[in-house]
Amino acid sequence: MIKIKNLTKTYQNKKTKTTVLNNINLEIEDGDIFGIIGMSGAGKSTLIRCMNLLEKPTSGSVHIDGINITNLDRKSLSKVRKNIGMIFQGFNLLMQKTVEKNIAFGLEIIRIKDFVPENMKINEYKSLSYLEKRKVKKVETKRKVSELLKIIDLEDKAKAYPSMLSGGQRQRVAIARALATNPSVLLCDEATSALDSMTTKSILTLLKKINEETKVTIVIITHEMNVVKEICNKVAVIDQSEIIEQGSAPDVFKNHQSEITRQLIGGEL
Template sequence: MISLSRINVTFNTGSRTVVAARDIDLRVDEGDVFGIVGYSGAGKSTLVRVMNLLQRPSSGDVVVNGQKLLELKPKELRSARKKIGMIFQHFNLMKSRTVYDNVLYPLKSSRMPKADKDRKVRELLELVGLSDKLASYPSQLSGGQKQRVAIARALANEPRILLCDEATSALDPKTTLSILDLLRDLNRKLGLTIVIITHEMQVVKEICNKVAVMEEGAIVEQGDIVSIFSEPKQPLTRDFIHTATHFGQTVEKIMSHPSLARMGDDDVLCKISYVGSRTSEAIVSDIATRFGVSANILFGNVEVLQQTPVGSLIVVLSGGRSELENALAYLRSLDVTVDRLDSPEKATLGGERIV
């Protein structure tokens, strides 16, 4: 569906050269809701514009819908872009036109009969839940309604792909969820492939099945959402995940409490992560029963990602050295992940991987 190979984008600003994308390989399959996440300046907006050649790469190959975009003539590229819709953070609606006319605008040059255009616009506005706003102007709409109009407009030419560049960043949390619900429905009903650019891992968690994490123009980690959330390999990825799950903030508060942070010399502070059916099993109480190890749960969290439970615990294990070693070996056999944390201060950062 979308294949980017060896993509580099550089900008020359006087005596300075800025690298916005470096050696990027990325594949988005048909039907994906693919998230690209990174902080401001990471290069993610540049990358999404490469996908429809609003930004031409300095080098590399761009293949979308089976077409090598860099080899197309201008007329062919304009035709190819009609199958790639795009929405933005600030909606980009025409203030002097009604909702109806904003959605109609992409069809102006179409040879479609007027009656068919009218029916198309009305169907799209019904699809996004705004059939009662035909005659309204953008100034009369809420932020969420404006974005729904932008989505309807982007769908006017029946694209196979929808690119969303920070499309929820200007919206409040409740409205953001409603827009993500709409995008999820469009993905299911229309078979629409969606690429979401965001600096919020919460957005990725809610809707995406795959994610790529960007930093300084490069993709530092990518994969399916369950694997990334359950076993992040890069510090930046862990940072984003902890923000989305509020894990780091919550654990930091817990561990700063003197009575909770107090540990014996032989105690083991660890983070236990598990996926799927393991989330419903009594793993902690099981090791207490089997090995006589005391387990003090300081924090627990479960997320459901793409219908798969992903859980994590911060636990203090207490007992004799041999009992603790046996308990950790047992955990190893259960296909769960244990990060041993050297100190309470490292509870939000990860530690030595022992399982």
Template sequence: MIEVKQLTKEFRIAGDKNLTVLKDINLVIEQGDIFGIIGMSGAGKSTFIRCLNLLERPTGGSILIDGVDITMKKGRDLLALRKSIGMIFQNFNLLMQKNVSRNIAFGLEITKVADFVIPGIDKEDYKELGFFQKRKLKKKEIQRRVDELLRLVDLEDKKYEYPSKLSGGQRQRVAIARALATSPSILLCDEATSALDSRTTDSILKLLKKINEETGVTIVMITHEMNVVQKICNKVAVLDKSEIVASGYTEDVFGDTSSEIVAQLLGGGEV
């Protein structure tokens, strides 16, 4: 579970002035939710999601994941935390010089041999192994995990292709597989379907829904697309002028048009 308490984020601008991007944000995201964050341009959506994995350090408040305040994490503890939080982006952010398999494996490959986790082997038993034994097991486990993820995202036939040969939807599937490589409990999606056409968007949403149902991963989605929230998110929060003005189950939030900002969003206002 993610608990956001009185979260504030300010940026220093000209002189000694500060720009408040997030103000007193309070939010609870339950384990297994597909939670949408939506609002007008400049409302603070992207800053909020970047605070959840500390790509942006909050100015104030706390973010608790399973009861642990992650804003206190630094160094190795922060690196370990980020293994449990995957992230996918609008522009895919793939490594163009690596094929699909190597892109998915990248996060696992850069994990130190000593820190690598092999399913089915006790941590203490693993520590007793020699370096070359650990390296051999690591390579074997990485390949097993890559093949497993290729099946999940339906790209088994693209294993050795390079990103330049893939469609936008295929690139995003690779990005999703890469984000899932370390078996995170949370998946952050920053405008993950904005660069895709409507048909490809639908296929990516179905994939995310499938991943959520099969793995139980909590998904937090930043989007300006109303149809994305309505199709996939069970809960939603509406950001307006740096503050949350509505949150709850998607049908309840969008069913209450007494809120001016919600009415604008439903009416097709630019978001």
């Protein structure tokens, strides 16, 4: 579960102070596909970056699985982040690496002693020599990449480079890379806004399938109501740095109270 309590984020220079998020309170249950929707400049991207502390809140707290991550030191935060995958609007792939190398990247940067093979007991792994651990890690990484290529339906693109892929294919690779470390939470920052409608639908179908099969909690930041309608079971509407409505997606669509929500539902962006 993700709990956000009284979260505020401000930026200040010598002359001005700007509040980007004001007293945000949210609860996201395990297994939710939770949409956070708002117009440009509402604060939604800052909010999702506060969830994994890419942006540190000015005040308030973020709790993941009962841990207040805003109080963690760098080493402890790094461990928590292994359970949080993130997908960006611009894909953020390594252009000089192949598709399979991009997917493997998150696993490759994990230190040998911190690596946890899925098909081996942790005590058994710890008892291995350094060279044996390297071999196990290499085999396990290859297996995981192969599994993810199948999930995103890009097995034939394993040796291709990002420049050889379409936008939708690049985003599929970004999703696979985010899933490589078996995160319990997947954060999506405008993950479909650079894609056409048909490609967007295929990406949303993929995310829904992943949620159903792995039970990963997905948080989607978007300004597109059709994205929320397609896959989200819960939604929060953010406007001028504050949450103005939240609840189950059907309830918010049917019983919305604010003019901003009405405009978003009506597509008046």
